[in-house]
Amino acid sequence: MDCYYARPYQHERKKGKYVFQSYFHDPSNPASLIDDDLSAVFEDQYHNLWIGTHNNGLELMDRATGTFKHYSAKGGPSSGLSSNVIRKIKADKDGKLWISTLNGIDIFDVKTGKFTVLNHVPNDPLTLNQNSTYDILKDAAGSMWVGTYYGGVNVYHANSTPFREYKTSLGGNGISSNVVSAIVEDENHNLWIGTEAEGLNYYNRTTGKFKAIKNEIGNPNSLSSNLVKAISIDKKGSVWVATYEGNLDRYLPFSGTFKHYKPNTADPHALNSNRIVCLLHDSRGRLWVGTRAQGVFLYNEAKDNFTLLNSAAYNQELKFVRTFLRILQKIYG
Template structure:
C-alpha cells in the first residue's frame, strides 16, 4: 500500500508540474527592435566561448555576451570589416572562427582574436574559389568542415588548402545549377551519423510542385538520394519547398515544408508521415494554425528544448510547442489575417508576433527565438521552479537573461 501511494504521488506531481510548466513558459525579450537597429534576423549560432551570434538582412553581424550587443557592419574605409550588411547565415567552428554568409558579396570569416574579416568571393577564372556569392546556409560539421549552401549548389571549405570543393548533385534531382534565383538551398543539417541533409526550393512559393525537395548526401560515399512531392504517393513530401530539418533526442527525423507540411521521416524506407493541422483538435501534434490561406506560409524551424518538447515555428502563425509526454500542443503568438480573432496576442507569455523565424537551443539550456520584426527572445527553463528531468547532460557555461 505504501509503494502504491508513492507511485500515485509521483504521477500526481508529474501531472501538476507538466501543467504548471506549460502555463509558465515565459519569453524574455532580449532584443527589442523599436528603432529597426537589427532588421530581420536570419540566423543564430553560439561560439565556443558561449557568445550568441546572429545575422540580420539589413544590419550585418551581431554578438551578444549576456549583457550587451556588439554589431559588426560594413565600413567602406576598412577593408577588414564585414563585406556587406546583407548577412543571411552564420556558423561558429571549433577553431573559434565565425563564418558569415552574405546575400551578394560572398563569404566572410571573422577572427575574434583580431576583430578582422577575411573575404571569400567567387572567381570565374578559379574553379576552386567560392561557387557563388550568395550564401543562404552554413553549417560546420562534426569533423570541422564548413558547408555552404549557395545560389548554385553545395560547397565545402577545405581548411587544409583554403580552397572550396564543389559538390554537383546529379541531373535527376536538378539541383546543382539553379536557373532561377528564387530557388536555392534553404537549410543544411547534419544528423547523428554524419549524413548531410539539404532542404531546397522557394520558401515563398505557394506551389507544392515547384522545383525543390529534400536531399540526402552521404559524405563518406558520395551517394546522393532525393525526395520530392509526389501527388500519387501519400507517403511523399507534402510540398517540395523544404525549409526545416531536425533530428530529436529520440532519433525521430522531422522535416518542415511550406503549407501544412510537418513530416516525420522514416529514413530506412524514405517514407514520410504528415501531421496535419486540425482546427477541431489544436492540441494534436502539428505545425502552427492555418487559420487563413497564405500561399507562402511555411514552417520556419523545428527544434527541441532541454525537456524533449518539440518547437515548430512558422512565418505567419506564431509557433507551437508539443509535449510528447502529455501529448499536448501549446500555441504561442498570433496568426496573420486571423479575422475570427481566435488567436489573440499572447501578452501573458510575452511573444506577440505572428512570424517566428529562427530558433536556436544554446549550450546553457536556453531556447533563443527571433521573430520577423527583428525582436529576439529567450526562454530560461531553469528559472521555472518545476522539477523536470533533462533530455541531455550538456553542462552549462553561463546563463543569459
C-alpha cells in the same frame, strides 16, 4: 538548424519564473539594436551574442548593458562586412565566425576583431562558386558546408584547399537543386540537404551517392512540398522536415515512410499554420516548431500533438517568428 526569435530577448529567473526583456531599434539611441528585422542569432564560445539583420549588418550585444555594437559593409573586408544582408552565423573548429551573406562568406576572428572574405572569383574553381550563400553546417570532422542560392553546396574541408562543390548533374549523381536552404548531419555523419524547389536530398558519405526525396502528386507517402525550409533530426533518427505552405513532415529513413502533420485551426493541439520556417530539437530531445505568423509550438511525443507557446507575458512578441532560437533550450532546459 539554429532558431531564434524575430527580436532578441534576454531572460532571468525570478522566483521560479522567467522574465523576458525585449530589445528594439530606438532612433534616438545609437547603441540600440540597429534594426528590428532580424535573420540570425548565434552565441560564440566566449558567450558573446551575435545578431544578424536582413539588411543592416551584424550586431554584437553587450548582455550586461543591453547595448549593441554595429558591424556593417563599410571600410573594406578587414574592418567590415562584405554585405549587410546576413543569413546565418556559425563557428568553425577554431571559433571563428562564418557569416553567410548575399556577397559570400565573411569570416570574423573574435580575438583580433578582423574580417576576411571568401567569395567567388571568376575562373578560379577553388573559390566559392556562388556569392549568394545561405545555410552553414560545421560537420563532426570540422568541415564547413555552405548552402548557396544557385550554386549548390560548397564544402571547405578542414586542413585542405577550398572549395569542393556538389551541384545538380543531368543524368548523373548530384543534388536535386542548386538552391539550397538547409543542411543537417545525422548520427552516421551522412547529410540531409533541403532545397527551395526540389525537395529533400540524402547524401551517403560512404558511397558518395545522393538520393532525392520529393513530393509525388497523388502519393500520400511522399514529401508534402518540395519547398523545404528547415530540417531537424530526433534521437530516434526520424528526419523532421518543415515545408513552406505544405505540412510538417516526419520521415522514417529505415522504412521510407512519412507522417504528415497538417494545420488544423479547429484543433487546439494541432499546428495552426502551414508556413513553418524553423525547427529545433533541444537538449532534452523536444521538438520546437516556429511559424512565420502563428507563433511557436512544442511537440508532445507521448501524445503525438502540439502545444502553442502562449504565455501572456510574451505571446504577442513570439507571434512573428522567422527562424527561432537556440537559446530556447537554455530557457526551457
